[in-house]
Amino acid sequence: MKKVLFIPILLLVLFSCSPDEETEAPTNSVQTTTPETVVTQYTLTVTASEGGSVTEGGTFDDGTSVSVTATPAEGYEFVGWEGNDSSNINLTITLNSNQTVQPIFQIIQYTLSVSTTEGGTVSSEGAIYDFGTEISITATPNEGYLFVGWEGNDSTSESLTVTLNSNQTYGALFELIPIYTTDINNDPEIFNYDIYSDYTEQIVDFYPNAFFTSDLSENVVNGINLALKTAADEFGKYGPVEYWVFGPDKQAALDLINKFCERREDLNQWNLSDCLSRETDETLGYSMIFYQKIGENVILTNQARTNAGHNGGFQWGIHKLSSSYPFSFDNLFDGIPPQDDFKTVLHEYFHVFQLASVFNLDYEQRENNIKPNEAIWMMEGGAEYMANYTLFKLIDNGTLLFEKSYGSLREKMQQKMENGKREKEDNCPNGKLNQFTYQTCNQAGYQLGSWGVAYLTNKVNNQNVLLDTFYPNLKELGFEGAFNLAFGYTTDEFYQEFDTFLQLPIEEQLEIIPDI
Numbered sequence: 001m002k003k004v005l006f007i008p009i010l011l012l013v014l015f016s017c018s019p020d021e022e023t024e025a026p027t028n029s030v031q032t033t034t035p036e037t038v039v040t041q042y043t044l045t046v047t048a049s050e051g052g053s054v055t056e057g058g059t060f061d062d063g064t065s066v067s068v069t070a071t072p073a074e075g076y077e078f079v080g081w082e083g084n085d086s087s088n089i090n091l092t093i094t095l096n097s098n099q100t101v102q103p104i105f106q107i108i109q110y111t112l113s114v115s116t117t118e119g120g121t122v123s124s125e126g127a128i129y130d131f132g133t134e135i136s137i138t139a140t141p142n143e144g145y146l147f148v149g150w151e152g153n154d155s156t157s158e159s160l161t162v163t164l165n166s167n168q169t170y171g172a173l174f175e176l177i178p179i180y181t182t183d184i185n186n187d188p189e190i191f192n193y194d195i196y197s198d199y200t201e202q203i204v205d206f207y208p209n210a211f212f213t214s215d216l217s218e219n220v221v222n223g224i225n226l227a228l229k230t231a232a233d234e235f236g237k238y239g240p241v242e243y244w245v246f247g248p249d250k251q252a253a254l255d256l257i258n259k260f261c262e263r264r265e266d267l268n269q270w271n272l273s274d275c276l277s278r279e280t281d282e283t284l285g286y287s288m289i290f291y292q293k294i295g296e297n298v299i300l301t302n303q304a305r306t307n308a309g310h311n312g313g314f315q316w317g318i319h320k321l322s323s324s325y326p327f328s329f330d331n332l333f334d335g336i337p338p339q340d341d342f343k344t345v346l347h348e349y350f351h352v353f354q355l356a357s358v359f360n361l362d363y364e365q366r367e368n369n370i371k372p373n374e375a376i377w378m379m380e381g382g383a384e385y386m387a388n389y390t391l392f393k394l395i396d397n398g399t400l401l402f403e404k405s406y407g408s409l410r411e412k413m414q415q416k417m418e419n420g421k422r423e424k425e426d427n428c429p430n431g432k433l434n435q436f437t438y439q440t441c442n443q444a445g446y447q448l449g450s451w452g453v454a455y456l457t458n459k460v461n462n463q464n465v466l467l468d469t470f471y472p473n474l475k476e477l478g479f480e481g482a483f484n485l486a487f488g489y490t491t492d493e494f495y496q497e498f499d500t501f502l503q504l505p506i507e508e509q510l511e512i513i514p515d516i
Helices: 002-016 218-235 250-266 272-277 295-301 338-356 363-370 377-396 409-427 442-459 465-487 491-501 506-510
Strands: 041-046 052-054 058-061 065-072 076-082 090-094 099-107 109-116 120-122 126-130 134-141 145-151 159-163 168-176 209-212 241-246 308-310 319-324
Touching: 041 065, 052 099, 065 076, 065 099, 090 099, 109 120, 109 134, 120 168, 134 145, 134 168, 159 168, 209 218, 209 250, 218 241, 218 338, 218 377, 241 250, 241 338, 250 272, 308 338, 319 338, 338 363, 338 377, 338 465, 363 465, 377 409, 377 442, 377 465, 409 442, 409 506, 442 465, 442 491, 465 491
Parallel strands: 041 099, 109 168, 209 241, 241 319
Antiparallel strands: 041 058, 052 065, 065 090, 076 099, 109 126, 120 134, 134 159, 145 168, 308 319
């Protein structure tokens, strides 16, 4: 059993180690091929939209980062992407799917602002418009004003066309045409006949008309005109107002009266021959319209310097003012500064404001409303106080460039208190404020009346109470009703209070006067 097994094993060993076996055994080799990788691609679709452009898209391998840029056209702005939440104008997209994006543009809008100064209107106050919109604006001056240009633009044309490519602001600039003045030699056509209508209780767009004799200087003309403009600006442009100013020359005064009558005829208010035939002196042949205070004194005495007044004009629908030789504008006399004549114009024009509130009432109603029981303290005292207060206020704030040497409102009012008390003691010692008339203690009515108004304005702490409340309600409520509304108590209570006030030392009285 053992021998049988041994032999095959030995033979195997011998055979394996035989030196005669030198040929290599054949090798069976297998060729291995790597399979090709398939890359996924995606499409980025980029579409343009109105208002701009964008870089193109395309097809890209999965995971590729692609930058896309939106470029707005002029007048447009980029606001975002449709198909993507980014608000950046440069968009980077990593492709892992097909994507579509589109830039969103919107037109830019700009604001046009248009304003105007006093004296005119504009056709548009502006709005918000799309880029590139053309807008036409027209400036229209009011009567008595002149268009002078645009703030924000060099054009001097009343019509301005602007193209909106930015926020823009323009202002129409108007200037007051100098108050019309004339000597008696000017063409009557420039007298503005067409502006007259029933304006006498209304605010109007035009300033007063002033007329001067040929012998008055440029200083007088300019001084009156400035005072009239100032008065109208402060108290309101009521009209029509005619201010007739006489100088010292007799013939020049006659010529101006003739011109006055021609004006009445041209305005169909009065026949020329009737106007000129109403004589107070048959040898001179001048109109009775000026007999009161002005014409009579100039022509008959050749003494022009008297006073000024609101002389009526109700029957023609006008306010007629007149004055004779306001010579302080010529600096002819020491101690009488031009502020005095300036104040006089303010005083007389305040009568225009006062009377405008009741102008269209009949004579009796008008007189009773404006001067109850003929008492002049509110009529004349109101005009005197408001004229002085306004003058000193405008000097104090720099609007009027008068010298400060004129003093102060308190100094002026102290003089009025002294003069008023002197008049009262000399001529009507027992007289009360509501008893002073043009015939009885009239200077006390002016002087102490101005203090009565000062007392009332201080009581309600409103220097403009006559402008704001009393006179605007005078026609409807009457004197007592308007007084109660404006000052909160009756006139009888006021008169008693004011009598007590007059007994105070001047130092205490002056405390109620504005320190200007």
